[in-house]
Structure formats: structure tokens, C-alpha cells
Amino acid sequence: MDVASCEGLEGLTIGRLASETGLSKAGLFAHFGSKEDLQLATLEAAAEVITQRVMSAVGDARPGLERLLALLRAWLAYVESCTFRGGCFLAAAAAEFDGRPGPVRDRVVELARKWTGLLEGEIAQAQARGEIATTESADQIAFELHAMVLEGNSVFQLLGDDRAFPRARRGAMRCLECVATEKGRKILRKERAHE
Amino acid sequence: MDVASCEGLEGLTIGRLASETGLSKAGLFAHFGSKEDLQLATLEAAAEVITQRVMSAVGDARPGLERLLALLRAWLAYVESCTFRGGCFLAAAAAEFDGRPGPVRDRVVELARKWTGLLEGEIAQAQARGEIATTESADQIAFELHAMVLEGNSVFQLLGDDRAFPRARRGAMRCLECVATEKGRKILRKERAHE
DNA sequence: CCTACCGATCGGTAGG
DNA sequence: CCTACCGATCGGTAGG
Numbered sequence: 001m002d003v004a005s006c007e008g009l010e011g012l013t014i015g016r017l018a019s020e021t022g023l024s025k026a027g028l029f030a031h032f033g034s035k036e037d038l039q040l041a042t043l044e045a046a047a048e049v050i051t052q053r054v055m056s057a058v059g060d061a062r063p064g065l066e067r068l069l070a071l072l073r074a075w076l077a078y079v080e081s082c083t084f085r086g087g088c089f090l091a092a093a094a095a096e097f098d099g100r101p102g103p104v105r106d107r108v109v110e111l112a113r114k115w116t117g118l119l120e121g122e123i124a125q126a127q128a129r130g131e132i133a134t135t136e137s138a139d140q141i142a143f144e145l146h147a148m149v150l151e152g153n154s155v156f157q158l159l160g161d162d163r164a165f166p167r168a169r170r171g172a173m174r175c176l177e178c179v180a181t182e183k184g185r186k187i188l189r190k191e192r193a194h195e
Numbered sequence: 196m197d198v199a200s201c202e203g204l205e206g207l208t209i210g211r212l213a214s215e216t217g218l219s220k221a222g223l224f225a226h227f228g229s230k231e232d233l234q235l236a237t238l239e240a241a242a243e244v245i246t247q248r249v250m251s252a253v254g255d256a257r258p259g260l261e262r263l264l265a266l267l268r269a270w271l272a273y274v275e276s277c278t279f280r281g282g283c284f285l286a287a288a289a290a291e292f293d294g295r296p297g298p299v300r301d302r303v304v305e306l307a308r309k310w311t312g313l314l315e316g317e318i319a320q321a322q323a324r325g326e327i328a329t330t331e332s333a334d335q336i337a338f339e340l341h342a343m344v345l346e347g348n349s350v351f352q353l354l355g356d357d358r359a360f361p362r363a364r365r366g367a368m369r370c371l372e373c374v375a376t377e378k379g380r381k382i383l384r385k386e387r388a389h390e
Numbered sequence: 391c392c393t394a395c396c397g398a399t400c401g402g403t404a405g406g
Numbered sequence: 407c408c409t410a411c412c413g414a415t416c417g418g419t420a421g422g
Contacts, residue, residue: 006294008203015415026419027391035417086294091349095290098352099201099281112353143346143362144369150349151342154286157293158307167338174339178373210399221403222407230401 001046005086008096009039009104039104046089047111053078065131065180065187068122072145072172079153080165087157090115091150116142131184132176141179148172196241200281203291204234204299234299241284242306248273260326260375260382263317267340267367274348275360282352285310286345311337326379327371336374343367 003020004012014035018025032038057074061067079088086092090111097105123138132141152168155161173188180188198215199207209230213220227233252269256262274283281287285306292300318333327336347363350356368383375383 008205008291010203010206013415014417024392025417026393029418030391092290092294094349094353095287096203098349099287109353139358140362140365143350144343144366147342147346147363147366148339150346151338154289154293154345155338158289158304163334167335168342170335171339171342174373175370178369208399209401219408220401221409224402225407 001042001049001089002085004039004042004046005084005089005092007086009042009093010096012039012042014038036103040107043089043093043104043107043111046084046093049083050078050089053083063125064122064129065126065176065184068119068126069176069187069191071119071122072149075149076152076165076169079149080156088150088153091153116146119145126184129183130181131187132179133181136179141175144175145172148175196237196244196284197280199234199237200241200279200284200287202281204237204288205291207234207237209233231298235302238284238288238299238302238306241279241288244278245273245284248278258320259317259324260321260371260379263314263321264371264382264386266314266317267344270344271347271360271364274344275351283345283348286348311341314340321379324378325376326382327374328376331374336370339370340367343370 003016014025014028014032017023017038018028021028028038032041054071054074057077058067058070061070083089090108093104093108094112097108119142120138123132123141126132127134127138148168148171151171152164155167156164173192177185177188198211209220209223209227212218212233213223216223223233227236249266249269252272253262253265256265278284285303288299288303289307292303314337315333318327318336321327322329322333343363343366346366347359350362351359368387372380372383
């Protein structure tokens with residue numbers, strides 16, 4: 001996963017993996033079947049890590065804006081803490097495979113949709129609870145929050161700039177403040193104090 | 196440039212380029228010297244295309260918010276029109292090389308800094324002219340605008356979703372409305388009518 | 391899980 | 407600009 005997050009899933013060659021693990025190439029083929037299956041297995045393992053990381057951190061937060069904030073905090077923590085050396089695994093895989101058809105790309109699309117759907121669902125719940133206004137669609141808000149976190153990831157990865165994640169946090173919070181109701185703003189104020 | 200924007204600068208092999216152009220491999224080596232030099236030359240050519248595209252579209256817009264809006268419009272048009280098959284060339288190169296040290300990465304960093312600097316400069320001018328409030332730093336605003344456009348690019352490339360660029364536009368405009376002064380809002384209203 | 395091997399392709403060079 | 411070639415590495419297989 002570390003190799004793939006830095007050099008890409010295509011750079012994860014079976015020969016390299018063999019010499020790094022001390023196994024023979026043929027031994028790895030016995031486990032994975034083909035390079036594509038190795039890529040898919042690596043992707044699946046990374047998705048598992050992400051799900052566990054983010055979901056365990058959400059814990060007992062109440063549905064709606066509160067859980068959306070917990071989700072955002074956990075997501076940023078996952079990207080920021082360099083769980084994988086190359087930053088957000090899904091972002092790297094998406095950029096690498098968005099121009100190459102095949103099963104790996106299809107799976108990346110599924111995982112990206114699942115994650116966006118999770119954000120949208122939480123936003124919709126916050127709207128149903130009257131914490132976020134319905135003037136802006138859940139899709140649009142999810143798009144903007146997603147944009148902030150991934151920009152934080154890529155600025156940090158490319159420039160090594162420590163200000164990347166504070167900026168992402170600030171951008172996400174300002175977006176939410178923009179669309180929050182009076183009730184929602186109270187929850188946001190609590191989140192601010194949290195930091 | 197098209198090959199590199201889809202399969203990455205690393206996937207731009209000399210053998211492939213030879214068969215696509217009808218030249219021999221050795222002939223290409225005579226021109227470029229090495230694969231790394233080929234990557235650098237491709238990057239340079241793409242940067243040239245981008246600069247020309249965006250700068251020619253800015254035209255005679257006045258400095259400040261007006262020119263910032265023209266810059267944003269031209270940038271989105273460049274990404275949206277698939278000037279390169281794989282979308283924004285710099286975004287793809289940044290994602291590919293952010294984990295691999297070397298001259299190509301160094302040049303990508305320079306180009307990214309230059310572009311961000313251009314945005315920041317225009318935002319600072321808009322602030323000096325009283326079109327954008329100074330409560331938010333130019334850095335932060337540039338970060339958020341950059342986030343919107345690149346999220347539009349990656350959502351479109353990965354999911355093929357037509358709503359990606361309208362969302363990016365909407366996000367960028369809402370961000371600007373949030374930080375604009377009364378004078379700035381008048382200019383934004385004109386931009387709205389423009390569409 | 392291994393050794394031993396396959397054809398294809400990689401970046402690159404010699405010599406013209 | 408070419409033909410002809412280099413060693414290294416790629417994904418993958420045969421046979422055990």
C-alpha cells in the first residue's frame with residue numbers, strides 16, 4: 001500500500017514486491033494470480049484501512065451535522081497523518097486510473113461514489129434536522145467539502161506545505177457556516193471550540 | 196501531451212512514441228537525449244499551451260476582481276474543453292510526481308507555484324482596490340478557488356459527470372461572494388449575468 | 391511456496 | 407535521422 005500510494009498502482013511491480021518481501025515472483029503469482037488482481041487486492045486493503053480509520057473515529061456522534069463534522073475531522077486526520085506514505089490512497093488511485101479503462105478503474109469509481117454518498121447522506125440528514133439550509137443541494141455541499149480536503153492533500157503532497165490542512169479545515173468550515181441554519185451554527189461553534 | 200495526460204508522463208515511453216510517430220527510437224533519442232528530458236519537454240510544451248490559452252482569454256480585463264474572474268473563466272474553459280484528453284495536465288503531473296523526487300517533480304512544483312502566485316496576485320489586487328475584504332488572506336482564497344476547479348477536473352475525469360464543472364463554478368462564485376465587499380458584489384453580479 | 395525459464399518491452403548506445 | 411544491438415526488467419508460465 002505504501003509503494004502504491006507513492007509510485008502508483010502501476011509502479012507496484014511484482015518483481016519489486018518480491019525483492020522487498022523476500023518471496024519469489026512465482027510465489028506472489030500463486031497468491032494474487034495476476035498483476036491486476038494484485039492491484040485490486042491492494043486497493044481493497046487500503047479501502048478497508050480507510051473505512052476502519054474513519055468509522056472508528058466517528059464513534060457515537062449524533063446523525064446530521066455533528067456526525068458530518070466528526071466524519072470530516074476523521075477524514076482530515078487520516079490524510080494528514082500520512083496513513084499511507086503518498087497521502088490519500090483513493091485520490092492517488094483516482095488520478096492514476098481516471099484515464100485507463102478496466103476493472104481497477106471501475107473499483108476506484110465505486111469506492112469514490114460510496115464515499116461521496118456517505119458525505120451526501122450525512123448532509124441530507126443535517127438538512128432534514130434543520131441544521132443546514134436546503135437552499136444549497138447536498139450534492140453541491142459534498143462537492144465543496146470534498147474539494148477542500150483533496151486540495152489539502154495535494155498541496156501538502158506536492159509542496160510539503162504545513163498550511164495545507166489548516167487551510168482545508170478553514171475552507172470547509174467557512175463553506176458549512178455559509179449554508180448552516182441558526183441551529184447549525186451553534187453546533188459549528190462547539191466544533192470551533194473543540195480545536 | 197495527450198498520451199501523457201491520460202497514461203501519465205511515466206507511461207509516455209519512447210517505444211510507444213516511436214511507433215505512433217513513425218520515427219525510430221534512436222531518432223527520438225537524438226532529439227530528446229533521454230526519457231527524463233522527453234518528460235521535461237512534454238511538460239514545458241503543455242505549460243506553454245496552458246499559458247497561451249488562459250492568457251489570451253484574459254485579454255483586456257481590468258486588474259483586480261474583474262481579471263480574477265476572467266482568469267477563472269479561462270481556466271475552467273481550458274480544463275472543461277479537454278485541451279488535453281486527460282484533463283488538466285498540471286493536475287495529472289502533480290499527482291503522478293508528488294511522491295517521486297527528481298527534476299520533473301521540481302519543475303511541476305515551480306509551475307504549480309507560478310500559477311497559484313498568479314491567482315494570489317490578482318486576489319491581492321482586488322483587495323487593494325476594495326473589491327475583496329481583507330478579513331480573509333489572499334492565500335486562503337486562492338486555495339479555495341484552486342480546490343473548486345481541480346475538484347471539477349477530477350470528478351469529471353473519474354465519473355464523467357457533466358455536473359462537475361457547474362458545481363465548480365458555483366462553488367467558486369459562492370466563495371467569492373462570501374469574501375467580496377459591496378463594490379466587489381456589483382462586479383460579481385455582472386459576471387453572473389454574463390453566463 | 392520454489393527454480394528456471396518465456397517473449398515482450400523498457401531506456402539507452404554504437405556506428406553510420 | 408536510420409539499423410542493429412545491449413542488459414535489465416516486465417508480466418507470466420512450466421513443473422515440481
